[in-house]
Amino acid sequence: MKKNQLLVGVILLSILVLAGSVCAQVSDRTFASETITVTGAEVKSLTAVTYTVDAKKAQLTFEGADVRYTLDGSNPDSTTGHLLQPNSSANAVILWLGPYELRGFRVISTSASWNATVQATYYKN
Numbered sequence: 001m002k003k004n005q006l007l008v009g010v011i012l013l014s015i016l017v018l019a020g021s022v023c024a025q026v027s028d029r030t031f032a033s034e035t036i037t038v039t040g041a042e043v044k045s046l047t048a049v050t051y052t053v054d055a056k057k058a059q060l061t062f063e064g065a066d067v068r069y070t071l072d073g074s075n076p077d078s079t080t081g082h083l084l085q086p087n088s089s090a091n092a093v094i095l096w097l098g099p100y101e102l103r104g105f106r107v108i109s110t111s112a113s114w115n116a117t118v119q120a121t122y123y124k125n
Contacts (some may be wrong), residue, residue, distance in 0.1 A: 028056060030125040036108045038067060038116040043075045045106050046120055055122045058102055060095040062086040063112035071097070073104040081108070086116070 034050045051058065066088075068081035076082075086093045097105060109116045 015099045028125060030121055031055075031124050032122040034120050036107070036118040036120065038065070038107055040109060040112045041106050043079075043106050044118075046047055046102055048103070048120075050120075051122045052100055054095060054124045055099060055102055057099070057123050058097045059123070060097065060105075060120040062093040062095070062116060063119070064116040066110040067107050067118075068110055069095075069105065069107040069117045071101045071104045073106065074096060076108045076111050078108070084112070 005023050013045040031054065034047055035045070036044050038044050046058070063082050063086055065085065066085045068078070068083055069074045070081045084093050084095075107116070107118060
């Protein structure tokens with residue numbers, strides 16, 4: 001009997017933790033957004049005045065040309081950084097960043113003749 005009660009208690013606790021996690025995610029609200037055009041060999045970053053210190057996270061969507069990005073503040077180039085190929089699949093490429101990665105995000109187009117677009121939406125509690 002005690003094992004069953006313990007099991008029910010663990011299950012209920014798990015449900016409460018999960019529900020709290022979902023509620024925390026739902027309570028996040030958007031407060032700003034921006035569109036960044038990445039052209040040629042110019043390294044771009046997110047606009048600090050747009051996301052400020054209030055941003056808890058950001059959702060980034062990439063369109064157009066292939067890009068390379070970094071999250072540590074270093075500059076990517078045509079061969080260095082994480083490669084994203086937005087047009088290589090039917091699914092949109094979505095990247096979620098936390099507050100530290102927002103400051104360190106840098107992106108560059110891998111093609112001098114094609115532009116990429118980054119759509120950024122910022123969230124706070």
